[in-house]
Amino acid sequence: MNISKELKQKLIEYSDEIASKKDFLSIHTNDEKGREKDKIGISQYRTLAEIASNIDSYDEFELYIKYKESKRNGWDNIFDGMKYGDKIIEYMRKIKNDATEDILPKALSLFFGYLYWQSSYRVKPIRTDASQNNTGFGKQNNNSKNGNKYYNSNKR
Structure with a gap:
């Protein structure tokens, strides 16, 4: 098959x-x-x-x-x-x-x-940065690049 x-x-x-x-x-x-x-x-x-x-x-x-x-x-x-x-x-x-x-x-x-x-x-x-920051429940998404306090955009 x-x-x-x-x-x-x-x-x-x-x-x-x-x-x-x-x-x-x-x-x-x-x-x-x-x-x-x-x-x-x-x-x-x-x-x-x-x-x-x-x-x-x-x-x-x-x-x-x-x-x-x-x-x-x-x-x-x-x-x-x-x-x-x-x-x-x-x-x-x-x-x-x-x-x-x-x-x-x-x-x-x-x-x-x-x-x-x-x-x-x-x-x-196409998702915008704003939509990636919001979980849809009014809470910050801590796993997104822009919402992650540990994310450093200089470290690539």
């Missing part, structure tokens, strides 16, 4: 084709938990990767993507001329044609994992 290097490369190319489209940033949220109602949180790709690795039926998984699209939480946004969920299904069908049935769950899982990686570096904001 190993996936060939060629198929892995194709999956990476598919994820890059999606993530490099100009609409990609506009339909995603920087909030990893996806709390912006009409945008997709990038952690959803991790969840989809996990679900894909355990699917019993490709059709069932495709139906799940259609369900996500119907919830109107970003998956119905227009992306490259169609609903984003439909675009993802288009790529899932390509993967189904590229992979044998025994490795299809693994291939789909890798695809969504690659989409997670793509969105992580393309969508997530």
